[in-house]
Amino acid sequence: MIQHKLAMISTDPKLVGQLCDLIGTMPNIDFPTMGGTVFWENLAESNGWKLQKNKFTNHSRLLDPSNTRKAWGSEQAMLDALKRLEPTMSASYESMKVFCPHCGSNVPKGKYCKECGSNME
Ligand SMILES: [Zn+2]
Numbered sequence: 001m002i003q004h005k006l007a008m009i010s011t012d013p014k015l016v017g018q019l020c021d022l023i024g025t026m027p028n029i030d031f032p033t034m035g036g037t038v039f040w041e042n043l044a045e046s047n048g049w050k051l052q053k054n055k056f057t058n059h060s061r062l063l064d065p066s067n068t069r070k071a072w073g074s075e076q077a078m079l080d081a082l083k084r085l086e087p088t089m090s091a092s093y094e095s096m097k098v099f100c101p102h103c104g105s106n107v108p109k110g111k112y113c114k115e116c117g118s119n120m121e
Pocket residue numbers: 100101102103104105113114115116117118
């Protein structure tokens with residue numbers, strides 16, 4: 001489920017900004033470095049985007065494909081934000097258009113092409 005949400009975020013970066021708004025303003029805390037090593041566990045990964053959880057602090061963070069931290073917060077805050085963002089993400093995902101491999105038309109994402117009726121899966 002988280003994987004699916006991350007996939008949607010990775011296809012529409014403006015969702016990241018909305019996600020940050022939902023998480024709220026975070027105090028800028030330096031993570032304990034444990035002697036230079038901070039351990040992150042991947043909760044989900046999609047198109048180079050990673051949602052990770054810190055094994056020591058229980059904080060989670062969202063990294064873009066260049067490993068820049070785009071959002072972070074407690075794991076609960078992150079999950080809540082993802083949940084609240086879901087209607088927006090779904091709407092955005094539904095409105096995504098793809099090129100039909102059969103006729104080349106730019107059509108809404110779906111199982112069948114709206115132009116030629118071919119199965120696009
Ligand atoms: Zn088609």
